[in-house]
């Protein structure tokens with residue numbers, strides 16, 4: 658039975674999609690069977706893997722996930738592409754329980770076929786994200802290492818039930834280690850969230866933007882880059898935590 662990792666933060670541009678793509682790639686390279694589900698109408702995970710958004714998403718239309726899933730260039734790494742259409746976007750956001758119930762149903766069907774299913778969520782708190790939290794064995798929250806990094810995160814984490822708190826992992830992203838500010842922000846994040854903050858942080862690295870331009874994960878595009886190494890380390894940390 659596979660495990661669900663939900664990647665969320667109500668803020669955009671904090672590195673959710675980049676993290677989703679690269680953790681999937683690392684897990685797949687480690688021999689795991691992985692599915693990335695793009696749940697964001699912006700479909701950045703889909704385009705970041707050089708795939709096309711679909712017009713009928715299994716969450717809102719009458720197609721099964723098996724019909725919708727596509728392969729990526731990495732063996733064992735499959736993608737359920739996102740969907741852009743406004744009707745479907747609004748369905749995913751209008752607060753109705755339908756998409757979240759569908760998500761639950763769909764994931765239950767999918768889980769038998771994969772070791773890991775990663776959910777790349779839109780920057781919003783919605784019934785969909787609540788379902789994603791409920792079903793996840795790990796809720797991975799990327800936080801950009803900058804001023805006001807904590808703004809909104811505390812509010813978002815308040816939607817996470819207390820018993821789920823230990824299943825959360827906070828990941829510091831886009832860290833510029835040459836700045837004094839980064840150290841201050843890191844200290845603040847570690848003080849507030851304690852043990853659930855990963856040892857590994859993801860440095861700011863231009864290779865990430867370049868890789869997404871080519872539609873490949875940075876661990877494929879520039880495997881020796883600092884960010885690729887960091888994503889490999891993060892994945893090892895995730896796997897180690899699981900064994901504890």
Ligand SMILES: Nc1ncnc2c1ncn2[C@@H]1O[C@H](COP(=O)(O)OP(=O)(O)O)[C@@H](O)[C@H]1O
Nearest residue numbers: 669670671672673674675831860861862865866
């Ligand atoms: N560690 C990093 N270093 C440099 N650029 C990054 C890094 N992580 C993400 N980015 C870039 O920042 C932008 C936002 O990242 P993304 O993963 O799409 O965030 P989100 O999914 O939270 O909106 C993208 O253009 C991405 O290429």
Ligand SMILES: [Mg+2]
Nearest residue numbers: 673674697701
């Ligand atoms: Mg995104």
